[in-house]
Amino acid sequence: MASNSFGSIFRITTWGESHGKAIGVTIDGCPAGLAISEEEIREALVRRRPGNNSYTSPRKEEDKAEILSGVFQGKTTGAPISILIANKDVDSSSYEPIKDLLRPGHANFTYLEKYGIFDYRGGGRSSGRETACRVAAGAVAKKLLEFYGIETIAYLKQIGKISTTSPSFSNMEQLRRDVYTSPLFCPDEMTAKQMMAYLQEILEEGDSIGGVVEFVATNLPVGLGDPIYDKLSATLAKAMMSLPATKAFEIGSGFAACMMKGSEHNDEFSKEGDQITMKTNHSGGVLGGISTGLPLVGRVGFKPPSSIKKMQKTVTTTGEETTFSLSETARHDPTVAIRAAPVVEAMLSLVLADAILMQKSAKL
Amino acid sequence: MASNSFGSIFRITTWGESHGKAIGVTIDGCPAGLAISEEEIREALVRRRPGNNSYTSPRKEEDKAEILSGVFQGKTTGAPISILIANKDVDSSSYEPIKDLLRPGHANFTYLEKYGIFDYRGGGRSSGRETACRVAAGAVAKKLLEFYGIETIAYLKQIGKISTTSPSFSNMEQLRRDVYTSPLFCPDEMTAKQMMAYLQEILEEGDSIGGVVEFVATNLPVGLGDPIYDKLSATLAKAMMSLPATKAFEIGSGFAACMMKGSEHNDEFSKEGDQITMKTNHSGGVLGGISTGLPLVGRVGFKPPSSIKKMQKTVTTTGEETTFSLSETARHDPTVAIRAAPVVEAMLSLVLADAILMQKSAKL
């Protein structure tokens, strides 16, 4: 049960609403002895809240993560790690007038039906704000992965019809630099420029647009993931599809595989040095749900943000017809796919940290 | 943990290898008082093993499901339901010569690395045979859904580049008839014919091809699924991506949403009679991870089967270069997407049965 938790051994539980006093996450099951600081978590949070471009509308939160437990003298102790992020840039007044209005594409309709009550301030629990907790926990997971020499990253691959080819994974340090310095988290500077021009158009229309984030993990051991229901690909799918605004997930060749023949798609085994490996990676680093050691690659599809400045028809909670649009001065993200990249990276890291710990009991 | 289990309250655990004595599933958490018979399970199993076309290569198992516990006087008792399916059509001799050979696209490489031992006979635990257990359990889940008036079905949507448009969901009885009577589980007879011709070509080439299965559930209550990590869409993604040979999953508009604008994608709310509803269903029946009451629609992408008759390069477990192809007389499925349809239907039913039981404690 416990729908606000994710993971088996390395397990997170998040809590908090967009406009409540604070949000937070508890990490249970992180091994003792891992060095981690509030500063490292803050850095990850800052990436989620870029602010260095006009295509994301971050809250002006300082997003200071406070570690309240589980770390002693700079290292994890094996006790649960509680991280708290205060909500400071909160003004709920604009939500009051629309609290009885069903906003197209929003979850207030389903929450109200499910629970009979909805904390409408800033979207309450349904807000993307919850993903800050994932990023904070992901920063701890990344430290664990580093210990095992594993690298993870996610970047913007597509906005509307503008798409880049996948970058090379042979120099992860370079890739990380390219991604983290791009205002769009897009490692291909040329495409990023096109995307920015397009996003400007979208903003001017008062509209929004969907996008695709690609993720990759390298230097994985062979053997992560479990054969049947906890396939690495299945757990990743759940992790990514649990993000707000997601509509699609693929691993390796993805939907393109549906149009390929076996003779094209199969990755032939070969030997490089002492290592058995494959020359192609259509599988995306997973065979039978278990990591092959090749780069773990996949993509997540995000729908266009629901909140737009164009007028839309809708009804109130009591069924009266009305219309809705964001006010001209409202916060407005033209796409969710940019700021989603660091969150996808966090989810990837959480899944792998858990898989590594689970792997420890696979054989005698 | 427990990587061979799926579900929270309505929870299944499967066991068994392709060429072991038997395979089976235990269902824990099915409410007492549900009428279920071995015949109903057998019927579902028969669908998974079509045999009524030349594009699937079923074992000649009778696939008789034996209910060993949890049912008394024709009804569930609340005790765990154990279902056993004997393995009869088993000849492991053809696997002996290739046991030290890494077959491209197969999981023997990753299993061997992970566990240090691999039951290679018929693919062992990695075989698609395990999905018979999912179908058996899915038949019980479907009975529970029937009690709540919910319908579920899955059908072939695409083979290679040949694709159908989605059928109408207004007459589910008709749709079920169209799907179940099609040798390809494809409700569109015209497209099915094209697909058959194409599959014939593929077979003659000794090759294989990928495909897409679409699923739908209708008459859902509003409110199924949990907001954060157990979103209905996330749990479905995990369920589907846990099937062998899957590479992609989408819900509603899926990857197409990435190229849509908010003004196109948002489903406007309206009132029909006493009911609040939406005129379009880009969301695919889920908002914020919770069911909207509209049809729950999604798609699963399958890669081409790895076992083909074309010659492929590979290496042995000790790294020696060699080649591999299926023998001319071997079993050979040109696509996995046909026989996957009833399994997708089963997984959909299992996810929904669990969501309905979880929903019971959402509010006072």
Added chain:
Amino acid sequence: MASNSFGSIFRITTWGESHGKAIGVTIDGCPAGLAISEEEIREALVRRRPGNNSYTSPRKEEDKAEILSGVFQGKTTGAPISILIANKDVDSSSYEPIKDLLRPGHANFTYLEKYGIFDYRGGGRSSGRETACRVAAGAVAKKLLEFYGIETIAYLKQIGKISTTSPSFSNMEQLRRDVYTSPLFCPDEMTAKQMMAYLQEILEEGDSIGGVVEFVATNLPVGLGDPIYDKLSATLAKAMMSLPATKAFEIGSGFAACMMKGSEHNDEFSKEGDQITMKTNHSGGVLGGISTGLPLVGRVGFKPPSSIKKMQKTVTTTGEETTFSLSETARHDPTVAIRAAPVVEAMLSLVLADAILMQKSAKL
């Protein structure tokens, strides 16, 4: 996994060390629509920290519980409820000199071996301070039980060899008054006086003493608890034995049953009005692990507190022989059984709240 969580549907996760910034608990799975206030939680916390007698040595914390999420306009929303309790009365200086000393009866030895690192300040995670989080969560569980008309209470039954007979459960309001107004949580005033005199002796000796807490829940429906591994009695046993300093648990007749004959022990069924019931209650309200509707009664045995003012031999973490005793002025609880009573009550409430929610899916 997740060793810092308890419960299935109504599930708590606690975090925090004795001398960290704060401790806290997240409740996941509480139904929406339940009225709960910070004041109600504070009242329960105050009981755990009596201060109204000389036999408990509470920290001078105000123990203000702050609800950070999951409650909106005074009611639960279905989102996780995060409760934070700041640590204010914290002075770790006295722990510094003894950090490399293994204290007899203390957990620093096992923590250090297990994790390789130990937050020794105030006992860190091993401190009884964690139970404040259980009491806070228990207050929410009690509100849910109230909704179903169920009463729970726990009281001091024995200190050393001084023991009371069980009180009557026919007037729970009276019993609650007697317990809550007793400085020892002992409903029998005469025995309480004897206990106090004895505790005074123990204090003067600089020693400590063990004790027994009894718990009862009344007005339970028949049917709570699950037949095999989640028997109500088994889950209660785990709940109680997870408390610090516990050595024993019994339900109903307990160890006394080992000396009874079947003809004495069996509770005969009879009919009272429309109700099938039993005249005796040796079973303690549980048959086959499932509640009978009669009072659920059991007992928890606590060892004497380890920290005493008498001198004891021990060794340091590096194995050097030394001695240890609490300083004359140190905090010193002569027994843990008094302040344990409200915590036992909280655990009982948590177990029952969860059992009630699980019960909702037992039959169609």
Added chain:
Amino acid sequence: MASNSFGSIFRITTWGESHGKAIGVTIDGCPAGLAISEEEIREALVRRRPGNNSYTSPRKEEDKAEILSGVFQGKTTGAPISILIANKDVDSSSYEPIKDLLRPGHANFTYLEKYGIFDYRGGGRSSGRETACRVAAGAVAKKLLEFYGIETIAYLKQIGKISTTSPSFSNMEQLRRDVYTSPLFCPDEMTAKQMMAYLQEILEEGDSIGGVVEFVATNLPVGLGDPIYDKLSATLAKAMMSLPATKAFEIGSGFAACMMKGSEHNDEFSKEGDQITMKTNHSGGVLGGISTGLPLVGRVGFKPPSSIKKMQKTVTTTGEETTFSLSETARHDPTVAIRAAPVVEAMLSLVLADAILMQKSAKL
């Protein structure tokens, strides 16, 4: 959820009714590479079904355990291990006439209320027969413990008022021999004789009697068990209290600790060779819920069996007054504590196997 499962990583799921076709268990999470045979499981099952004395009334089952999956070439593969035990000595005719009668001390009352349906044949799911599955799984767990050099055993300690002192744990091989060759699983031959005479009396009275089983595990590493809710002592308590007919559990000094002073109870640390250890073991091998490396010792209290030949008053399911006694020729166990010993040993082994696997991710 999943009330028919036990364990986190090494996790069992049992199924089956006393008079169904078969009972069985699936072990998920056993590491690959462990040698296990059907014969080893059969041996454990034979112990549970002594037949070598007149004080247990075993079914005349051969209790042949069939391993249906998860073992290949004599070793575990990491796949779930399914073990099936057929029910052969089954005659349900004697249960037909009493199916509407509430038997004192039996669970048919609570099952019927909970589920609205009850498989009354042989007690159905509530029968002690389920424990054969625990013993089968326990045999696999014991093999894993052997790999780590850990020994586990359980023995009869008390029947009615006749009790033995605890044996020495310094020679486990000798202790095992003494226990396994005793018809009562009692290592003290003199006391066993007294017990036998007493059981004869009880049998002649047509009555039954309670008893206590003690368990011990030796050669444990320091560090097993988790600090808060999954304390080794708490998990053991749940394991033991999940057995039929249990009323009480204690670890180490148990309830006796409630009458001890801290100066008596604390185990002083000392150094033996390179090892830090304790000279006494009141803690029973657990401090703060984590193993100390000393023998893990505890006791389980069983009530007298409910089925006796003395006449008892009761009512029918519709509330009509009647009486009930076992027929003169019926199976009749004078105590459950004898045959419970191998089951307690199995549960102890299961808890420790799981704790060892969980321990693997405690620190970097």
